[in-house]
Amino acid sequence: MIRLTVNPIAESATLMRRMGVVLGSIGVTALYSSLVLLRSLTGRLTRSRVDRYCRDWSALLLRLVRVDLRVRGDIPDFEDGRRYIILCSHASHYDIPLSFVALPGSIRMLAKKEMFAIPLLGPAMRAAEFPSVDRSNHERALADLQKARAMMESGIVLWAAPEGTRSPDGELGRFKKGCFHLALDTRAIIVPVGISGNERVLPARTWQINLGQRVDFCVGEPLDSRDYSREQLPELMAEVRRRIERERMRAAG
Numbered sequence: 001m002i003r004l005t006v007n008p009i010a011e012s013a014t015l016m017r018r019m020g021v022v023l024g025s026i027g028v029t030a031l032y033s034s035l036v037l038l039r040s041l042t043g044r045l046t047r048s049r050v051d052r053y054c055r056d057w058s059a060l061l062l063r064l065v066r067v068d069l070r071v072r073g074d075i076p077d078f079e080d081g082r083r084y085i086i087l088c089s090h091a092s093h094y095d096i097p098l099s100f101v102a103l104p105g106s107i108r109m110l111a112k113k114e115m116f117a118i119p120l121l122g123p124a125m126r127a128a129e130f131p132s133v134d135r136s137n138h139e140r141a142l143a144d145l146q147k148a149r150a151m152m153e154s155g156i157v158l159w160a161a162p163e164g165t166r167s168p169d170g171e172l173g174r175f176k177k178g179c180f181h182l183a184l185d186t187r188a189i190i191v192p193v194g195i196s197g198n199e200r201v202l203p204a205r206t207w208q209i210n211l212g213q214r215v216d217f218c219v220g221e222p223l224d225s226r227d228y229s230r231e232q233l234p235e236l237m238a239e240v241r242r243r244i245e246r247e248r249m250r251a252a253g
Contacts, residue, residue, distance in 0.1 A: 013065075013209040021209050024064045032057040033124035040127040047155075050128045051106050058097030065201055066212045067094070071102045073219030073247070076191060078105030083152045083188040087179060089172060089244055090161035092198035094215075099159055099193070102217045110148060110160040110179065129156060133178065145178065149186045158182070162240065166204050172245055175237050183225040184233070192220035192240055194247025216251035220244065 013021065032053050039045035062069065078084055086107070088095060096109055113134045116122035125132075131148035134140040152158050162180070163173040183190050197215040202208070220243045228236040 013211050017211070018207060018209045021064050025061055028057060028060045028064075030120055033120045036124040036128050037120070045127060047106055047129070054100045054107070054128070058100035061097045062094070062101060065094070065209060067098070067201065068212060068214040069098065069101065069217060070214065071217045071219070072250070074221075075103060075219055076189065076222055078103075078157050079155075083186045084191060085152070085158045085160060085179065085183050085186075085188045086191045086193055087160055087162050087240055087244065088193040089195050089248055090163050090166050091195065091204070092166065092202055094198050094201050095161070095195060096159070098195060098198060098215060098217055103157075103219075105157040106155055107157045107159050108151065110158055110182075113144075131158070141178065145182050145185070148182060152186050152188065158188075162237075162244075172241065172248070175241060177233065177237070180233055180237055180240070184228065184230055184236070187226045190223040190225055190240055192223065192243035192247060194218045194220065194244050194249070194251050196248055196251035218247040218251040220247040 035053060036045060036050065039049060076084065084105070086099065086103070088099060100107060108128070108130050111125065111130050111132050113132045116125060116132055129151055131144065131151055133144045133148070148158060158179075160179040160182075162175040164176040164178075165173070182188070195215065195217050197213055200210050200213045201215065202210075223236075223240060223243065225236065
């Protein structure tokens with residue numbers, strides 16, 4: 001088990017501290033977005049540099065809320081030449097930085113197209129090879145998924161939340177099919193991840209921030225999508241859901 005502890009005394013943040021966390025998070029995000037864009041404009045942006053920026057940015061975000069992160073499970077070798085897609089439970093905005101800190105490799109999030117409209121952050125995500133998906137346009141979504149496939153084939157480890165949106169109560173929501181189609185198309189290894197405690201850091205639909213929360217990040221047994229045909233998509237989704245739920249229960253225990 002890997003453990004990253006940042007002052008794990010749990011407490012509810014005061015209004016001033018919440019403002020500090022929000023402003024600090026915006027500032028850190030703006031800083032690293034600017035670094036990505038500056039290097040991109042000068043032709044000095046490499047994938048390894050982006051990897052480091054993502055992890056440094058994530059570690060600072062977690063430090064602002066003093067997360068007590070514990071990582072469990074066997075992490076695959078993401079540099080073994082196979083394609084990987086991480087499918088993770090999604091109950092908090094902090095799932096992405098938690099994943100960047102907990103896992104190695106060139107991880108990129110499969111993001112909603114709306115995120116690319118955010119000033120500074122959106123252009124930086126494009127420069128850093130974050131794929132987008134336009135779910136409102138079927139043909140565009142297919143093209144976006146093909147681009148994501150090309151990124152995976154070049155060595156990027158894709159991160160996706162099969163629920164598509166944050167769970168309001170920490171429980172697993174209904175899975176969407178897009179990331180499973182991508183896994184089948186790329187013959188990818190699916191790595192199920194369950195996280196527990198992240199929903200307490202910033203509860204859904206609130207601005208209440210709780211500091212020093214313990215968060216357990218559990219990596220489950222990988223699943224080879226090559227063992228499933230397209231007609232077996234429901235079975236693949238059910239098995240991944242079972243494994244993510246199992247890791248969530250292990251994390252909560």
